[in-house]
Amino acid sequence: MCGRYLFDPTTGALSKYYQEAAAKARKKQQTIAVNDVFPSNHVVTLGANRQQEIVAGVTKWGLTGFKKGHLMINARAETVEAKKTFQAAFQQYRCVFPMSGFYEWNHEKEKFYFSTEDPLYAAGFYRIFESEGKVETESIILTTEPNHTVAPIHDRMPLLIAGQDIPSWITDLSFARHILQAKMPSLHAIKV
Template sequence: MCGRYLFTPQEIASLKRIYELALAAGKNVKTGEVFPSDTTAVIVAQDQKVAVSGMPWGFPGFKGSQLIINARSESVNHKRFFKHAFKETRCVFPMTGFYEWNRQKSKFLFTLSQNPVFVCGFYRYFTIGERSIILTTAANDSVSPIHDRMPLLLPKKLIKTYLMDSDFATNYLTASMPALAIHDS
């Protein structure tokens, strides 16, 4: 689920601003098709304000070079590996859209028309530095014909609340997801 996504800041003004803020913060974030381990633009809480940063996507796994790129919203508060980071260091991934593959290995792009997609996540500090992870939920009617999971999407107006309010973030884990446009990729 959500093994890649699209970040094309030149296409959407608000994503362009996020990209510029990441660059201004000294973060060289990936644009175009973003893969696990790429340094991605993320929106974080910093000194009780919303800020833009960049960090690699994926927690180090339990085996060698394995990466854990997604966490299930249904169990994030019950897994020791995720629980504290979700409570303390949430982030939001800005995207143009995200990709899913069907059983025939056909790739599809899901978007919110010409609007940016904001995805809930969190990050954690490891000895190798900060690493981020995407929260997933059960697929809605837009995504379910292709895949059974999807990212936990967040309206732009709720970004600050999600980042700063742990109770809101916990309650949001069960939110209904909006309808999405689907594109052959």
């Protein structure tokens, strides 16, 4: 399961997304997590505006759970529509987590970093709710069966989508349902 990732705001497309999201975060007095990103951090996510244009925004990584202090940070791609907790948000509010790479740990608690030369885009979704008079947006990363690179380290990995598929993932439910079954691309893995 994806429980930590790297977001380097100084590189390529990630820099553009960061600048766009940072302007929105300042208005809400939020701080966007950069470099090592943890659950409960405010993070850059890509979503659709009212005109269905893809824009960078800010969400809190993790959905508030049923127990106090419980945070759900991942959802299984295979069962996302079968779970009432996730179904409506997945169908209506899909997003993408842009990242430099992600971390996984093996059974010996050794940490590995997975990446490519380009940014990675992890599929997710979000929900919007009102809390104490404020509008809050919480997000979650979808996970899937690991590819041949991740499988020796961990039994899950983020559901990654190609950069050119971001608009379709966010705006087309049929396309998104199809991607839930996609094979994951090869990645570079290094022990850190």
